[in-house]
Amino acid sequence: MTVVNKDLIAAGQVAAHNAQRAANLEADYAALGGMLERRGIDIEKITALAQTFAVALPSWGVGTGGTRFARFPGKGEPRNVFEKIDDCGVIHQLTRATPTVSLHFPWDKTDDPAALREHAAAYGLGFDAVNSNTFQDQVGQEQTYKYGSLTNISAAVREQAVAHNIECIELGRALGSKALTVWVGDGANFPGQSNLRGALERYLDSMRNIYSALPDDWNVLIEHKLFEPAFYATTIADWGTSFACAQELGPKAKCLVDLGHHAPNTNIEMIVARLAQFGKLGGFHFNDSKYGDDDLDSGSINPFQLFLVFNELADAASREGAGFQTANMLDQSHNVTDPIESLMNSAVEVQRAFVQAALVDRAALKQHQEGNDVLQAAQALKHAFRTDVSAILAMARVRSGGAADPVACYRASGYRVQAAEQRPAKAGASSSGIV
Numbered sequence: 001m002t003v004v005n006k007d008l009i010a011a012g013q014v015a016a017h018n019a020q021r022a023a024n025l026e027a028d029y030a031a032l033g034g035m036l037e038r039r040g041i042d043i044e045k046i047t048a049l050a051q052t053f054a055v056a057l058p059s060w061g062v063g064t065g066g067t068r069f070a071r072f073p074g075k076g077e078p079r080n081v082f083e084k085i086d087d088c089g090v091i092h093q094l095t096r097a098t099p100t101v102s103l104h105f106p107w108d109k110t111d112d113p114a115a116l117r118e119h120a121a122a123y124g125l126g127f128d129a130v131n132s133n134t135f136q137d138q139v140g141q142e143q144t145y146k147y148g149s150l151t152n153i154s155a156a157v158r159e160q161a162v163a164h165n166i167e168c169i170e171l172g173r174a175l176g177s178k179a180l181t182v183w184v185g186d187g188a189n190f191p192g193q194s195n196l197r198g199a200l201e202r203y204l205d206s207m208r209n210i211y212s213a214l215p216d217d218w219n220v221l222i223e224h225k226l227f228e229p230a231f232y233a234t235t236i237a238d239w240g241t242s243f244a245c246a247q248e249l250g251p252k253a254k255c256l257v258d259l260g261h262h263a264p265n266t267n268i269e270m271i272v273a274r275l276a277q278f279g280k281l282g283g284f285h286f287n288d289s290k291y292g293d294d295d296l297d298s299g300s301i302n303p304f305q306l307f308l309v310f311n312e313l314a315d316a317a318s319r320e321g322a323g324f325q326t327a328n329m330l331d332q333s334h335n336v337t338d339p340i341e342s343l344m345n346s347a348v349e350v351q352r353a354f355v356q357a358a359l360v361d362r363a364a365l366k367q368h369q370e371g372n373d374v375l376q377a378a379q380a381l382k383h384a385f386r387t388d389v390s391a392i393l394a395m396a397r398v399r400s401g402g403a404a405d406p407v408a409c410y411r412a413s414g415y416r417v418q419a420a421e422q423r424p425a426k427a428g429a430s431s432s433g434i435v
Contacts, residue, residue, distance in 0.1 A: 006122040008090045009413040017409040018398050025404055028391040036387075041359060043392065049358055050389075050396035053351045055286065056100040056128035056329035059108050061343055062087040065295065065333030074338065076419030081108040082119055083423065087340055089123030094409055096402035097347045100128040102329050103175070105168045106138055113174035129179035129221060129283070129327050130172035134161040135229070148186040150206035151199040151235050158206050165210045173215060179282075179327055181256060182210065183223035187230020187237070199235050204248055211249045221256040221282040221327065222246055226263055228293055238262075239271045246280045254282025258331060259298075259309070260289040269308040276316035276324075283327030284309075286350050295333035297342050299349030306350065307385045310357035318362065338416060344406040348393060355392055359384040 007014075033043035062084050064074045078084040085101065092098045101120065110116050120126065134149030142160065147153070149161035169180055186203070188194045207220075214220055224242040227234055236242055239255060246253040255275050262268060275281035288294070288301040299306050317324045330350070334342045361380055368377035394404045403409035410416075 006089070007093060008086060008123070009093060009409070009415060013413055014094070014401075014403050014409060017412065018404050021394075021404040025391060025394055025398070029395050032389070032391045036359075039359075039361070046355060046358055046389075047392050047396050047399070050351060050355050050392055051096075051400050053097055053354050053396075054099050054328070055097060055347055055350050056102045056327070057088045057091060057098045057343060057347075058329060058331050059084045059088070059101055059103050061330060061332055061334065062091075062339045064339060065335050067335065072335070073425065076416050076421075076423050077425075079423055081110055081116060084108070085116070085120050085123065085125065087419075088125060089120075090410065090415055091340055091343050091347065091406075092123060092125060093401075094397075094403040094406035095344050095347045096397050096400035097351050098330075098343070099124060100126045102128040102131060102181075103172075103177075104131040104133060105164075105171060106133060109171065113171060117175050127172070127175040127177045128329060129181045130168050130175070130177050131181045131183070132165045132168045134164060135183070135185040148184075148194075148199070148235075150182075150184050151186040151194075151202045153194070153202075158202065162206050162209045166213045169210075169213055169215070169218070172218075178217060179219045179221055180210070180214070181221040181223055181283075182207070183225065184236065185225075185229045185234070187234035188232045189230060190232055193232070196233060200241070200245075203235055204245060207245065207249055207253075211253060214252050219252050219254050219282060219327075220249070221254055223256040223258060223261070223285070225258065225261040225293065239275065243275065243278070243280055246282075253280075255280050256283050256285065256327075257281070258285035258287070258293075259306070260285075260287050260293040260295055260331075264289075264291065268305060269312045272309055272312040273315070276312065276320075281316070281326055283329065285329055285331035286346065287330070287332045295331065297332055297334075297337075297349070298330060298346035299353070303349065303353065304385060306353040307356050308381070310353040311360060311381060313354075314357040314360065315362075340410060340416070341407050344410065348406065351393055352389060355389045356384050356387060359387055359389070 036043050059081065063077050064071065078087055088101045134145055137144050143157040150158060152158050165180065165182060172180060211220055222236065222242045222245055224236045224238055225234060226237050242255040246255050257271060259268060272281060286298045288296040288298055290301050330343060330346050332342060332346060365377060365380040368380060398404050
């Protein structure tokens, strides 16, 4: 369990919140425990497993996102990376499931990484993968990324993009991170705009330079995206291209799966299975979508798909053993909700899928599969998915020092009202970096 040395919401408030809900939680937990016992499952073991779950927070996610048309800032938004860490501290304090933060440079660049690391540690937070940004021009930037970055026809532009990624690695090392995530929006909006094979060749040349700068204990995570801002052809558009590039670069290159970066109805869980099978599954950006890359709250649209992803992860872990790990992060844009509330809810929903996947009777599932009992194989998964594990999640939070109901506790604390008073809007300061 992560020990938090500094509370942004008074510990007494959290304790009082939990005390009000203790009787109902105990009753719900006992009822669920009895039901699981009849299925041969020890609820205490599942609760202990739930307490091990962790997903990283995106620093940019605690600010209000936007659309291509507008951004409507919320009250009390963080105005710098230190205030972002404060908000992340609240999320982890109440959910006890988000012990790391993923930073995005140059949005989160600081001249004092040691101070930022100390600031985060006071809340029990560390740093997950760092993210580079070559999909937009920054103030004072010499070369433009209008026509691409790592794939640009100009060697000077490519060198600038490579140098930025290497700077991200150095900043990440100072913060204690162990991975760099590289997503590029490079591609084409018109047929003939670029040579499709040549663009990928230039990408690989650029990535080789970045790869060579990785510390021995680091990974580089290659993120693919079907479309946007390149609407005709995106250079790294699918898991096959990502996989081929990771194979080409070497063992420290892995593939990152964002749940929103696919065509509608894509079988994402099969992509997970394939990448895990060949040792190239690096991690996830969890969100949800209805039409495209919508960056909606995790589990808000298709919770069954989220469960199926974790079912494949559970299968991979059973095959690979304790050494099987992925870097997991929430990656969402909150346009109409309080970002802290959405991130807390999403962390809980991803944890829910993790716990539900642990309830799958794998021996029975294997028997059904080997016997070609299609209906019962499907029902073995549905049986676990339909199990309401809310009491397990709440008990895991309470036992780890969090809140039985994180959103209710957060609202009662008045944290957002206080943040609005302490963080007056600052002209030109976008808390998220996005739009």
